[in-house]
Amino acid sequence: MAAPRSGQVPVLPVIRATRFVLAHAPDLVVAGSKPRRELSRDGPALRHQVRAHLRAFEAAVVYPPHQVMLGNLAPEALREIPRPWHEHPLLGARPEGPAGGMIDEATFYAWLARADTSNLVLLDESFAERVRGALNGAKVITAGPEALRRAAAGGAEPFYDGADQIAGVVLPGHEDDESLAAPILLENLATKVTGALALRRLLDEVGGDEPVDFLLGCGEEAVGDRYQRGGGNLGKAIGEFAGVRTAGGADIKAFCAAPVHALIMAGALVASGLHRRVVVVGGGSLAKLGMKFRGHLAAGYPILEDVLAGVAIDIVADDGYSPVMPLDAATVHRIGDASAPHQMAAVLTVAPLQARGLRLSDVDRYAVELHNPDITESVGSGDVPTRNYQIIAALAVKAGEITREEMPAFVRDHGLPGFSPTQGHIPSAIPYLPHAIAGLATGALQRVQFVAKGSLFLGRMTAMADGASLLLERNPRCARGKEMN
């Protein structure tokens, strides 16, 4: 940690790089909250139907929205690909890209076992042998099929390798503690693994010789036992598992808005001089796997919510080329602010721009809730990003910047198609970060605003919603283009 100095001039924070990891886990769809409840009620016929609609890893890799997440395809390119996008795979696409990578289910299970610090994950003996390479010599606990079946019958949470093959189980952390029940521990381990893989990827590719001072967790998981459910600090556990030794950590909790809140706080920590390098990390949401599966079955789609997403975002002091995050253009939705969608959008977009003498049209791109519409529309939830862009366009009409007839063009010119998996906090603006960083470095973009919303009301503690936004601008010292960092 760098000690703050008296009279120190605040430095300008920049967002240097972002990495995503997508863990393809089709056999965990049945462990998602919605499928788990509905399969329990409707029985084997529905389970069989779900299984028949699961994708192979290869199909998930060539799925166009996933290629956008990996940075191999620009979001705008999705407009030229007919929907539904799974019917138009990008043949030859790879599971690696400048913005991240994908891993298959067996590899992910191996990481689950490696991430277990409490001897609660048991792998099937033959499965462990099959993934020996992915285990990389790590000591794991193995058991035979019959022992695993008995454990599952006694409260352990199984994870499958195909229809009836148990690849392993997670044991309960305590027999009398609901917060340490086996399904919750599997959720939390899945979050830890995906967050750590994203962090490791970031550190392997960017600034590997620069110590990380602090990790801010931004996931929606609740880690803790019965006396402090949701106590948290998974950020620190993610850092440990990723091999970081120099950093402290803490979590930011704000539903889906947490990543943008965390980025603002990370920027402030760097600007103050308290820390030189802060990484915002978040793992995936197992509970959201298969959330819209009914709609996908009805439409004849494969079940599209079959990946867990992790993210790591690197915030450092101005390096002369990464996009800057001016903190006077970062804002949050306050308790006293109105929260209807147009009022929320005005608070998060118009107000911080006006404070800098900017108009809505001065922002090249808005990154909003970037949920993949193929996932949401088939179940009647609509095209979430487009609805958000229409509200921003309406505010531009209200401000006299454009006419009502120009709204569709504004949406197209300043908006993006949705491409993110519905992983809670992950779709909330940040999937565009790698593309924005690249565009702002080359000069293709000058200014991007990231707008996130959080549904606080879901926790029954308030009727309020939440939101936060930040502005990224081309670094004024950026003299030449730079490849995606």
Added chain:
Amino acid sequence: MVDLKDKLVLALGERDGVPGPALQACAESAGAEVIYVSTQCFV
């Protein structure tokens, strides 16, 4: 057009659409009694 005067209303809103409290305000201004209000998030 539905006349909401003296009607009982369940107001089910959505985060990215019209939230529950906004529906409630509209229904009450039209003379309805809102007996349940909720906002959902579908993502």
